[in-house]
Amino acid sequence: xxxxxxxxxxxxxxxxxxxxxxxxxxxxxxxxxxxxxxxxxxxxxxxxxxxxxxxxxxxxxxxxxxxxxxxxxxxxxxxxxxxxxxxxxxxxxxxxxxxxxxxxxxxxxxxxxxxxxxxxxxxxxxxxxxxxxxxxxxxxxxxxxxxxxxxxxxxxxxxxxxxxxxxxxxxxxxxxxxxxxxxxxxxxxxxxxxxxxxxxxxxxxxxxxxxxxxxxxxxxxxxxxxxxxxxxxxxxxxxxxxxxxxxxxxxxxxxxxxxxxxxxxxxxxxxxxxxxxxxxxxxxxxxxxxxxxxxxxx
Amino acid sequence: xxxxxxxxxxxxxxxxxxxxxxxxxxxxxxxxxxxxxxxxxxxxxxxxxxxxxxxxxxxxxxxxxxxxxxxxxxxxxxxxxxxxxxxxxxxxxxxxxxxxxxxxxxxxxxxxxxxxxxxxxxxxxxxxxxxxxxxxxxxxxxxxxxxxxxxxxxxxxxxx
Numbered sequence: 001x002x003x004x005x006x007x008x009x010x011x012x013x014x015x016x017x018x019x020x021x022x023x024x025x026x027x028x029x030x031x032x033x034x035x036x037x038x039x040x041x042x043x044x045x046x047x048x049x050x051x052x053x054x055x056x057x058x059x060x061x062x063x064x065x066x067x068x069x070x071x072x073x074x075x076x077x078x079x080x081x082x083x084x085x086x087x088x089x090x091x092x093x094x095x096x097x098x099x100x101x102x103x104x105x106x107x108x109x110x111x112x113x114x115x116x117x118x119x120x121x122x123x124x125x126x127x128x129x130x131x132x133x134x135x136x137x138x139x140x141x142x143x144x145x146x147x148x149x150x151x152x153x154x155x156x157x158x159x160x161x162x163x164x165x166x167x168x169x170x171x172x173x174x175x176x177x178x179x180x181x182x183x184x185x186x187x188x189x190x191x192x193x194x195x196x197x198x199x200x201x202x203x204x205x206x207x208x209x210x211x212x213x214x215x216x217x218x219x220x221x222x223x224x225x226x227x228x229x230x231x232x233x234x235x236x237x238x239x240x241x242x243x244x245x246x247x248x249x250x251x252x253x254x255x256x257x258x259x260x261x262x263x264x265x266x267x268x269x270x271x272x273x274x275x276x277x278x279x280x281x282x283x284x285x286x287x288x289x290x291x292x293x294x295x296x297x298x
Numbered sequence: 299x300x301x302x303x304x305x306x307x308x309x310x311x312x313x314x315x316x317x318x319x320x321x322x323x324x325x326x327x328x329x330x331x332x333x334x335x336x337x338x339x340x341x342x343x344x345x346x347x348x349x350x351x352x353x354x355x356x357x358x359x360x361x362x363x364x365x366x367x368x369x370x371x372x373x374x375x376x377x378x379x380x381x382x383x384x385x386x387x388x389x390x391x392x393x394x395x396x397x398x399x400x401x402x403x404x405x406x407x408x409x410x411x412x413x414x415x416x417x418x419x420x421x422x423x424x425x426x427x428x429x430x431x432x433x434x435x436x437x438x439x440x441x442x443x444x445x446x447x448x449x450x451x452x453x454x455x456x457x458x
Contacts, residue, residue, distance in 0.1 A: 050407040075409045085400030089316055101309040102408050102415075104302070143404065 001028045002064060003151045003182030004049065009058035011044055018044040020206040022058070026151075026184050026199075029177050033197030033214075034186040035292065041206040042186040043082060046155045049184070050079050063151060075103055078149035080157055084140020088129035092120050092139055095128055096146060103147045114142045117172065133160035141169070145176075152176070152183045158192060170196045190288040204296040221286040222294075225255040225264045227271075228280040235276050242270055252280075302410050306418035310392075314422065319391055323384055327430045330376030331438040337372065338364050338445050365449045366442060373438045377431060385427050392419050392426075 004026040011019040019041045026032040036042045047053045049060060051067055060067040063076055086095045096111050115121055118138040123131060128139060137160045144152060152173070158166045173183050173196060187193045193200060194217055202210040212220065228251065229235040236253055239246040244267065245257035260267060264283055271278050286294070314320060341364035362368035396402040405415050442450075 052403060052406050072409075074407050077407065079407060081403050083400065085404075087313055087401060088399060090313070094312060094316075098309045098312050099404075101305045101312070102405070102410050104305060104409055 002026065002061070003028050003030070004032075004153075004184060005061040005064075006045075006049070007058050007060075009045070009048060009055050009060065011041075011048060011053065011055050017206045019048070019055070022203075022206075022208050024201055024208055024211065026182050028150075028182050029180055030199060031173060031177055031183040031185065031197045033193030033200045034184065034203060035190050035193055035200060036186070036188065036203035037296070038188060040203045042188075042203055043155055044206075045203070046079075046081060046153055046184070046186060049153055050077075050081065052081070075147055076150045077153065078144035078147065078151070079153045079155075080140045080144045081155045083159065084137060084143070086128040086136065086139050086143070089127060091125045091127055092131070092142075093124050095139060096142060099143050099146055105147055110146060110148070114146045117145065118142045119168070134162055134165055137161055138165070150181055152181060152185075154183065154185045156187055157185055158187070166192065190292040194288055202292065202295055210295055217288070217291075221288075221291055222256075223261045223283060223285045225260045225267060226280070226282055226284050227253040227255065227267060227278050229253070229271060229276045229278050231276060234274075235271055235278075238270060238274050238276070239267065303414050303417060306410050306414045307421055309415075310418045310422045314392075314426075317391075320426070323388060323426075323430060324433055327380060327384055327434050328437050330380055331373055331434060331441050334369055334372040334376065334438065335441040335445060337362065338369055338442075338447060342445065364445075364447060366447045367449060367452065369438070369442050369447055373434065377434060381427075381431070384430065388426050388430075389423055392423050 002025050009022040048055050244255050244260050246255040
C-alpha cells in the first residue's frame with residue numbers, strides 16, 4: 001500500500017517554477033526524507049500534498065484516495081508545515097483541546113498521551129507564547145500526532161530542537177513507523193535525514209533529481225586515497241606504472257580506484273620500496289554535505 | 299453535520315475564553331451611554347453649566363434636551379459611529395488573528411470543512427456584536443433610570 005503517490009506534479013508562482021514534474025511515492029511504514037536547499041520547492045510540495053494549494057498540473061493520492069476538495073481522510077493524516085504556530089494566549093492543553101474538537105476526537109486520554117509522548121507534561125498549563133522555540137516545535141508535533149494518524153507529513157520537524165530533542169523525535173518517528181505509520185519529512189540537512197529516513201529524495205530547483213535508499217547512500221559517497229610524498233612527480237609516475245588511477249591535485253596525490261581504496265597499504269609499500277615513503281597517506285570519504293552539493297551541481 | 303458545526307463553534311469559544319480583548323470591547327462600548335449620561339446631567343442641572351462651558355455648547359449645538367428621546371438618540375448615533383470601529387475591530391480579531399498568529403494553515407486540512415470553521419467564526423462574530431449592542435442598551439436604560447429622565451413612554455412608543 002502506498003501512503004503518498006504523486007503524478008507529475010507542477011506548480012508555478014508567476015514566473016517562478018516551484019515544482020516541476022514531481023512523481024514520487026511513499027510506502028506504508030516508510031520514512032521518506034525530502035532534502036533540498038531553502039527555496040528548492042519542499043514546502044510547496046508539502047502544501048500541495050495537504051491540499052493547501054492547488055497544483056497546476058498532475059494529481060495526488062493520499063492513502064490510495066485521490067486528493068480532491070472532498071477528500072475525507074484528513075483524520076488519518078497529521079501535519080506540521082513550516083514553523084509551528086499555536087494560539088499564543090492559550091496553554092499547551094487548551095491548544096490541543098481546540099484540535100481535539102476540530103478533529104472530532106472522543107477519547108480525552110489522547111491529549112494526555114500526546115503531552116506525555118512529547119515530554120510537555122511540565123508545560124501543560126503554560127501559555128504557548130511563553131514556550132521556548134523547541135517546546136513550541138514539540139507542541140506543533142503534538143498537534144500533528146494527537147489523533148494517531150496513519151500518515152505524517154512534517155516540514156522540518158526538528159527545527160529549533162536541541163540534539164537530545166532531535167534524537168528523541170527520530171526515535172519517536174521510527175517507533176511510529178514500526179506500528180505501520182508512514183512519514184514524509186523535509187529538511188535541508190542531509191546528515192540529519194540520513195539517520196532517520198528509509199528513503200531519500202533530493203529536490204532541487206523544483207525537480208526531484210535523485211531518489212535513493214538510505215543504505216545506498218554509503219556506496220554513493222566518493223572515496224579516495226590522499227597521498228603526499230617528498231617528490232609527488234616521481235611518486236605519481238610510479239603509481240601509474242603499477243596501474244593505480246591517480247592524479248595530482250594541488251600538492252597532494254589522489255588515488256581513486258577500488259584497489260587503492262581497499263588496500264592503501266600497497267601504495268605505502270610501493271612508495272617506500274622506491275625510497276619515496278609517504279609523509280602523509282589516508283583514505284578520505286566524501287561527507288554527506290559534499291555529496292549533496294555534488295548531486296545538485298554546486 | 300450540525301454536530302460538526304457545534305464542534306467548530308466550541309473550538310472558536312475556546313479561543314476567546316481567556317481573551318481580555320472581550321472586556322476591552324465591552325468597556326469601550328459602554329463609554330457611549332456614560333457620555334450620553336454626562337450630557338443629560340449637564341442639561342438637567344443648569345447650575346453646572348457655568349463650570350463646563352465647552353460641553354454645554356456642544357450639547358446646545360446638538361439641540362438636545364434632558365429626556366429619553368434625546369438620550370436614546372445619542373445612543374443610536376454612538377452605536378452607528380462606535381459600532382463601525384468596534385465591530386470592525388472584533389471582526390479583525392476573530393478572522394485576522396489566525397493570519398497574524400500564523401495559525402490559519404492549521405485549519406485547512408481537517409476533518410471539519412473550512413466552511414464550517416468560517417461559519418463558526420461568523421456565529422461568534424454575530425453573537426459578540428449583538429452582546430455589545432445589548433449591553434449598550436442595558437447600560438443606557440440603567441443610566442437613564444438613575445437620572446430619572448422624563449417622557450420614557452413617548453420615546454419608546456410614540457416615535458415609530
